Amino acid sequence: MLIHAQNISYTLPTGQPLFQDIHFSLHKNEKAAIVGNNGAGKSTLLRIIAGQETAYSGNIHVSKRLYYVPQHFGHFDHLSVAVACGIAPLLEALQAIENGDIRQELYDLLENDWDIIARYQTAFEKWGIGALSPDQPLSTLSGGQKTRLFLSGIDIFQPQVVLLDEPTNHLDRGAREQLYDWVSSTSCTLLLVSHDRELLRLCNPIWELQANGINIYGGNYDFYADQKAITAAAKEQQLAYQEKALKEAKKQQQIALERKQHADARARKNSQQGGLPKILLNARRNAGETSTAKLQQVHAEKVSELHDARKEAAALIQVQRMLKGYFEDSSLHRGKVLLTATSLNYAWAPDKMLWQPPLSFTIRSGERWSITGPNGSGKSTLMRLLLGHLAVPEAQLYQADTKSLLLDQDYSLVDRSKTLLDQALAFNERKLDTPVVKATLVNFLFGPDTWDKSCAVLSGGEMLRLSLCCMTLQNRAPDLIMLDEPTNNLDLNNIQVLTQIFGDYKGTLILISHDTTFIKETGMTHHLELRASGEWAMV
Structure with a gap:
């Protein structure tokens, strides 16, 4: 395995846990994708793996050279192209040697990178940014150019493991097709975060990140979507069942309370008639009250759980139904x-x-x-x-x-x-x-x-x-x-x-x-x- 994580947990600055108890392994030649709801922590997890985020607990081991393409580039805008994509030290060392500097550390730095100029020029040309100068400020680039710049770093540094965070967000159709072709053909091991379904279809397995762990689906996006559809259909079927169970739970709660009230009334009557010793009546009363309290707690918890389950299952369905009714008819005749x-x-x-x-x-x-x-x-x-x-x-x-x-x-x-x-x-x-x-x-x-x-x-x-x-x-x-x-x-x-x-x-x-x-x-x-x-x- 190239990446192995155990017990990874992350807590937001507010003190609220984002996710906890995350375990996973990424094996050679796998092309895995992380999916999950907005706010689940997908980008945070990727930054943890990349070493960009240190405020977490747990253990993570990366055995091969890793390259990370982030989702947002705004914090790089004050840098030059060369600094942002990591080639500045190599270009500076090469320039110093050409100017007569013979320090050993410069030769050590360039040990395997004497062709860095040819490599970055070839990579820039490949990703459609050949006109960029290494000295150009990143702030002058569009979102698509910034993404292509960081993608070119894969060809420049040739890592074994690549992490990609929403790589298609700013790419036009041509650049997306180029990325899809690269993902299909590369021998790199990949772990990416994306909502681009075409890209996700090229990935296997799909990891679904949740607050308490990762669910792994052994297939591409279509397999994942089919499994989620089956789950969603089951939730739909459970809505009616949960409503019935909710009513039954309330009914049983009422029956239990009425039964207890009758028992208490009988106990009081027996106590007045002296049929049982007082100490025994008190013990029975206390036991009955305790059991009633437990019963109420159990039923209250069950009712609460059923309410929460129904709310979660119906939330997005509710929004869809509301908008369907709102958009049902257009006030304009067709063809106007x-x-x-x-x-x-x-x-x-x-x-x-x-x-x-x-x-x-x-x-x-x-x-x-x-x-x-x-x-x-x-x-x-x-x-x-x-x-x-x-x-x-x-x-x-x-x-x-x-x-x-x-x-x-x-x-x-x-x-x-x-x-x-x-x-x-x-x-x-x-x-x-x-x-x-x-x-x-x-x-x-x-x-x-x-x-x-x-x-x-x-x-x-x-x-x-x-x-x-x-x-x-x-x-x-x-x-x-x-x-x-x-x-x-x-x-x-x-x-x-x-x-x-x-x-x-x-x-x-x-x-x-x-x-x-x-x-x-x-x-x-x-x-x-x-x-x-x-x-x-x-x-």
């Missing part, structure tokens, strides 16, 4: 023209138009459009044009008077400066009384203890639920919903919820996504492909 682009174009700089030829298309009510293309092809610019956030001549873009809404990966409709309750009230176009708004928050799994919580600290899944909650507080369902990389910050459970919700939506959808599984499962009917060259096609 909503948007028409006629020779539409945009220039961020003079004489540098985005598309050649200019875009021309018509979007009608009820249609479902996906917009795909590599980074820099103009997908987000097109979305901003369609939303009216960028100005173009009226002759280029017709927009019908419709109600539209944007749900993007940053959940920009949520004001981070507000509390949850203030955010919900800001969308209360229906002028509902505050208690009704609070009840709506509860329906979306935001209890009273969260209403004063700042929106800035919400997880991706919580942001999604709050955004959907805000939609339902508006006067009517939007006629047109635009989704811009909506799955990027979600775990698998929330991606599945989002897929089912927008699969049921009867209005018009415009979707930007690199997630081909999400595109397929939400039933896109039209596909606009933008290309890096500025060309475009309807496919």
